[in-house]
Amino acid sequence: MIPDPSWPPGPLRFLAPLLRATVIFMADGVQVAASDEAILVARLRQGEASAFEELVRGHAPPMLAVCRRLLRNHEQDAQDALQDAFVSVFKAIGSFEGGARLSTWLHRIAVNAALMKLRAKRRRPERGIEDLLPRFGEDGHYLEPPAPWDDRVEAAETRAIVREAIDRLPEGYRTALLLRDIEELSNEQAAEVLGITPNALKIRVHRAHQALRTLLDGRFREAHQ
């Protein structure tokens, strides 16, 4: 049963989410988060202005983080994509079926909005990835033999190095890697978003891993010596 969204009235209205969550917590233990979400969706469908504000304030930060990652931290583009995402959310909230988590649905919309922005900005033909893949002689052996990496690079420094290397990947490979490894879409979901087959997606992610390894190899092998 969905509680009456107009209760409590007047100045105590700001307590409504807390009170509802408490009631549900008492009734059903750990189901608080999911139940809160169902109530929020019901209030959104009823067009309650405070529910939209709650939605935006609560879910915009992770959605903006997605847009920033996919749009290489170009802040204006990320903010534009977030606005586009919420326009889509406001239009489609009536058709949200509740089968998936609200946060999952919003994440997917943010991914799509960021990719639309990325496609709109892509003017130059995509750079190839071949130079970053391992090279082999006719006998199938490495032309540049692999070597172990140093473990001593500080975590924060390493993350910055890796983010910078990811940003150097050709766009299609970078996007595939981010969708699968960072945004945690399945092969099928990432393939659908990019308009390619799941098999092509797997190949693209593998190439991205190989290229990223090549880019990091220089940094970590140097530190080893």
Place this chain on the structure above:
Amino acid sequence: MTCSEFTEFLDAYLAGDISPAERDEFKRHLAACKQCVDYLATYERTVKLGKDAFEEPGCDVADKVPEDLVKAILAARNRK
């Protein structure tokens, strides 16, 4: 199996996306090839480093959304 073939199907190998016979062939190659052992180790570390690269505080959910942007989004909803 050559080193070239090893690297080509490495992702499938790590994902368990190959047959038991192919897996045995991978293992035989690894037992005999130090360079592919190093390649595998650095490849796996690359995948993990990639996944961890954005987990730093300040570059994920902790990111603040500018108040102007929140207001613009809510205003867009009111114009709908």
